[in-house]
Amino acid sequence: MTKRNVTKLTPVSSNPRSSGSNTDKLVDELRRRIVTNQMPPGSRIRENELAEEFGVSRSRVRDAFGILEERGLIERIPNKGAVVMRLEADSFLELFDVREVLEGLMVRLATQNTEPEYWDDLIELFGDDLEKAVAENDFNAYMAAIAVFRQTCIEAAGSDTLRGLLDDIYDRVLSMTRRLMLVPGRASEGFRQHQGILQAMKAGDAEQAEVLKRDNIRSARQWFLKYNDFLL
Amino acid sequence: MTKRNVTKLTPVSSNPRSSGSNTDKLVDELRRRIVTNQMPPGSRIRENELAEEFGVSRSRVRDAFGILEERGLIERIPNKGAVVMRLEADSFLELFDVREVLEGLMVRLATQNTEPEYWDDLIELFGDDLEKAVAENDFNAYMAAIAVFRQTCIEAAGSDTLRGLLDDIYDRVLSMTRRLMLVPGRASEGFRQHQGILQAMKAGDAEQAEVLKRDNIRSARQWFLKYNDFLL
DNA sequence: GCTGATAATATTGTCAACAATATTTTTTGC
DNA sequence: GCAAAAAATATTGTTGACAATATTATCAGC
Known part of the structure; x- marks a missing residue:
């Protein structure tokens, strides 16, 4: 690459x-x-x-x-x-679709390539402290945690091709991700979803992790759709 | 875009x-x-x-x-x-992984966005004549048909984001696709798989079409893995 | 003849000047 | 004072020249 x-x-x-x-x-x-x-x-x-x-x-x-x-x-x-580049609602929906399948692939590969212990640090990061931070609207802490999650998964997935695609997409949606976090309820939901994904990954259940990650993106898409008047 | x-x-x-x-x-x-x-x-x-x-x-x-x-x-x-760029076996496997989920998404969206009649032309194209051509190793005809299939699906999917990603990937794997066609049995298998996908698309079963398209790429991946000594 | 240093050549990296096009300002006619 | 034409300005598009680096050829010493 x-x-x-x-x-x-x-x-x-x-x-x-x-x-x-x-x-x-x-x-x-x-x-x-x-x-x-x-x-x-x-x-x-x-x-x-x-x-x-x-x-x-x-x-x-x-x-x-x-x-x-x-x-x-x-x-x-x-x-x-x-x-x-100014993205319209349609473009964001397209990006959600693509993210759904690519990030699903990411966690599947990451799970297949790692031992359960690999995820311990991340599971700790997504623990009580972060939950409290999210509850108190400390979005910087949450954004940072998500970035680490993302980075760790990409690393574990070990596919430069996939990394390239995800990096490009990430740049394009970052500011929207930050805004989406402001929607009441979205951050805590996302937090719980990530906990679930991490559990599946530690359990070595790659298929389940992929399903959950795709659910995660789809739900983000739903929130976007519902609040896009405020977000764009 | x-x-x-x-x-x-x-x-x-x-x-x-x-x-x-x-x-x-x-x-x-x-x-x-x-x-x-x-x-x-x-x-x-x-x-x-x-x-x-x-x-x-x-x-x-x-x-x-x-x-x-x-x-x-x-x-x-x-x-x-x-x-x-010279691609190694690893890169091709990575590309297969990415193609699997992206082309799956492509046919799912394409199915959702179209009426059953939309696929009639393609179904006719993937009919007896082409089957005979494939049986007689007329790879040009088959390659052309696949290109039309691909193009029609991308059009129907209606996502510029997805189109961009697929176009990039397509350029990178085209020469390998051509070579893979030479492997005895692969072309006719691919042909049948496309028939199945088209059936699901005409039936409006987006999920099934996605599953079949992913199967299609995964099987191509298997053939590649088996014959990569000859293909690279 | 072989090896290593050195010069000659080739290739990429960077730049500043000029051309083409678009935008803004001024002028002109009413 | 307003509208359209024209000039002035600003911005992007393209080029050829020069600098930096790498590759190849030459040559001295053994």
Whole structure:
């Protein structure tokens, strides 16, 4: 796979390992700004501005834009410029569909490839402390835990192909995930679902883990559908 | 989505609709050469050569390389150059896993979105004539039929997100698909499986269609595993 | 003839200048 | 004062030249 499919540990931090070439650094920083809503959807981004800010030539920015476009993070209109991709409700539903099957595959493979003990740390992370945090609306703690869950599973699944697809999708839906968390009841439901998935994984029941993970995404989709007027 | 996710009707022909910008044309032609094995895996490709051949500057070729790299068709080693991506057995197995769930999703959505009559043409295409052709090892006819099947399903599924993912994967596995067809028994089995899937789709049984499509890919995976010494 | 250092060549990486296109501002006619 | 045309400005598209790096060829010493 390409270099971009390396581990992204924290949700929004830049990735030191992908900072090899000059262009990669640019891609990574722009990606960070987009997924953190520092550059919100619809923002116009000018090549010159970025070139000046980063002290590189416009060609580098241009290359970065090409990659960002390929990843679906920005949209380029010929001779007009680039804007941060604005997703409509339909696109989010499509992404939920794809996430459902891919994240299902992720936990299935992860379960098949690991011993039960592998999941102990995660099970502890998704314990009483986090439950309390979620109950008290500490979304940062919950987001961080989910990121660890995700990362651990991808690692265990051991498929670079899958990792690449999930990373791309993750970038596109991160800001929506954060917003969805605000919907009353969604976070605690998601928390319980993750506990269930982890139990199945520790039990080595790959099929059940896949079913539960798919349920998890489908339910997130339902919440989105119900509240999309507020979320978009 | 980006421009690349437009319809790719025939397996290896260039796509007129994507030939807007200069770079797009290059990407499309290079993609064609790679998936047709005109540029086999491992081939070194030089920026200068292509620039001269296409009568454009090296920068255009460079941009095209960036996109091709992002799609996983070529590999670029800094200061050394680009080579057509060479897939190992592991990568193919990973791709089979991903295809299984994504193509399953594809037929499920396609079934849900269509009336039974929608599939009549395809059912006729996968009729006695094609069966005879397959029996007589007319792989071109079968490949073409599969391409139509695929295209029709993607169209019906109506998800640009899914289309983008499947298009990328398709390019990467096309040459392997062609080779797999040579394995005695695989083509006719695949043919029957597609007939079954089409039946389920016409019956409106989305779940069953998904199950059968996943079976289809899993069985292809098995054949690959068994014969990979000959296939790679 | 072989090996290692060095020069010559080839290839990729980066840039700044110019061309083409779009946007904004100014001017002109009414 | 308003509308349309024209000029000025800004932004993206493309190119060729030069720098940095890697590969190949040459040559000296043994």
